[in-house]
Amino acid sequence: MTEAQLLTGRRNGKARTIGGPETVGGLRPPIPARSEVELIVARFRCMAKCRALWLQKLWAEEGEPGGRASVTHAEFATHIADRDAPQLEAEWLRKDAKAIEAEDALRMIDAELDALTESRFAKLANIFQLGQEDQLLLQAALAVALDPTLARVCSYLQDNASRPYLTEELASRLFGYGRVSVWSSDSALFRLALIERRDGAPGEPRALICDPLIRDWILGRSELDESLIGYARYQTVHSALASWPLLAECEFIRTALNDRSTPVRMRIVGPRGIGRRTFAASIASELGLPLLVIECDAVDDQNWRDFFMRAERQAFLDRYALAWCGESLARRAWPRGIPMFPLQFLICEAGQEFSPAPDLLEKTVTMPAPNAAERELLWQEHVPETKTWPHEDFRSLIRQHRLLPGDIAAAAHAGSAGLAECKQIAIESSRSKLGNLAQRMECPFTWDDLIVSDSVRDILHDLEFEARHRLDFWEHAEARRIFPQGRGLLALLSGPPGTGKTMAAQVIAASLGYDLYRVNLATVVSKWVGETSQNLERILTRAATMDAVLLFDEADALFSKRATEVRDAQDRFANTDTAYLLQAIESYPGIGLLTSNQKGSIDPAFRRRLRFVVEFAKPNAAEQETLWKKAVTALAGEGAFTGIAPSLRGLAQNVEATGAQIKNAVLGAIFIAKRDERELTRDHIIKSLERELAKEGRAIGVRERERMAGHAK
Secondary structure (H helix, E strand, C coil): CCHHHHHCCCCCCCCCCCCCCCCECCECCCCCCCCHHHHHHHHHHHHHHHHHHHHHHHHHHHCCCCCCCCCCHHHHHHHHCCCCCHHHHHHHHCCCHHHHHHHHHHHHHHHHHHHCCCCHHHHHHHHCCCCHHHHHHHHHHHHHHHCCCHHHHHHHHCCCCCCCCECHHHHHHHCCCCCCCCCCCCCHHHHCCCEEEECCCCCCCCEEEECHHHHHHHCCCCCCCHHHCCCEEECCCCCCCCCCCHHHHHHHHHHHHHHCCCCEEEEEECCCCCCHHHHHHHHHHHCCCCEEEEECCCCCHHHHHHHHHHHHHHHHHHCCEEEEECHHHHHCCCCCCCCCCCEEEEEECCCCCCCCCCCCEEEEEECCCCCHHHHHHHHHHHCHHHHHCCHHHHHHHHHHCCCCHHHHHHHHHCCCCCHHHHHHHHHHHHHHHHHHHEEEECCCCCHHHCCCCHHHHHHHHHHHHHHHHHHHHCCCHHHHHHCCCCCCEEEEEECCCCCCHHHHHHHHHHHHCCEEEEECHHHHCCCCCCHHHHHHHHHHHHHCCCCEEEEECCHHHCCECCCCCCCCHHHHHHHHHHHHHHHHHHHCCCEEEEEECCHHHECHHHHCCCCEEEECCCCCHHHHHHHHHHHHHHHHCHHHHHHHHHHHHHHHHHCCCCHHHHHHHHHHHHHHHHHHCCCCCHHHHHHHHHHHHHCCCCCCCHHHHHHHHHHHC
């Protein structure tokens, strides 16, 4: 039989959390007058007194002062004879009058603790499923944390002034468990950091320190763990939108928790600003819980497990549902061995993958974008001044701008009341959603700046008209029924470089009042299998709810033809990536413009999904002359153009150049003229144009020069 078994029943087993109060002397104790904190401290004092009585007896028998500095002969004899044996201590304490008095006081304290109807310690023990031994140790550590003077008592009981702290060995003797610790490292006390084992000097036993959060919680202070400050915040509950599946998801969670008793991890998918946190808070509120939102990206990987544990611990103590946010969650394992609060949310975007969690029931909810009626209600809720806005202007804002709840809230938080200001702030709020995945382009051009053929211009006007009125059209249920997919507006702008494809995209975006974003292929295309499609899905998901036009330059890099003969794994993976891209782009509900110099390289299946295919040709002589005139007039002034107009006419009729080449040639000629300290001349233009043509391996021949000279005359 072990020492712990021999001594069971002396002072261990008095920290029960279930059952009624014991009787002392045949009488039930009165309603406790002392608080729980006072009783926990008093309990430690009683145990310490019993241990001190025994030690004082031994020290009196030794008859010599000892101490840490030396070991006396009497102390040596005490240890060799094992006079401090746990069994001997237990037998002596059962007979000593003062010890019996202390034991009676200890039983009275236990009875008073049991009589508490609102015991926070009992609640904590039930939350973390603490066994009897763990409860006793936590009470002792709590007592020292609640009354720092007890640290000196610990030094006394260990006969060592350099140990003013509780140790496992000391606790084992106080509770009658013997000489060595009975607590394993897998105990919830240490696994959940309710108690910290803190290393001391070499050779010294580890100190047991009660976590300050646990101490404060026992004192009735519900505060945030220090390690969570700056990463966690409480989410305010706002009105839920009618299109949100709030009641259905609440019923799912109730059923799951009641039937299976399995924690639920719900993934809420959507772009930033669509209301994912508000939706999670609404669900939690319906279930009687507040929501604690945890931002994880700034947490170091080496601290992730401890951080996760402390967040879960906070949720259990204060009954908060947890919402985890951040891109880093996709690469971090969901820690095991840590109890998880029954309701968890993952705030994520489409395409994010997470490590499986076998002990959780998974559910994914994709957030719908607000329709026009909901956008109107959101504006009215957040900005009461909408009542004073011009009705038609307000309706136009609602119809043409698919602003999300977060964008509208940003306008309200800025304190603006005017329609134009609110609109601008809301648009600015949405601009950061694409991050480094796409670059916002300036759109300074108008339809007058775009020099293309009449047929191309007509198609572009059709494209712009559909883009302007499409939101109203897709509000109709019948239209959505007929087109469950393919509601996006996709157009391919094909043709040689410099023919106006990018400018056309800028003109259309400016005409619509939308931002134009050029997709950064360097951050999208990846050599790793599946990453390209995931990156594109992130872009499309974020842009789907923005007032934006996406521009994919050199689209054949993304949507090239699939291999007809699969010869190796690379061909198979490339085909899979392309098929995934086609599916993702077909589901995109926004506006996308693609440019390509090689239309034939685009996968035929993708071309069938395009609403428009616009062929840009090199400008003819008349169009070139117009381009020369516009570029020279804009950059050098009307007078400069008048002086060289005949030469430019000859240049347009004899030398083939694209709009981009003409614009660059004029820019170069202006700086050549400045270097020569002369007015802009034909020779400056020709010299600069030759530099542009040289990029293609071309030059202006003798005959072309003679013809231009004839025009100049």
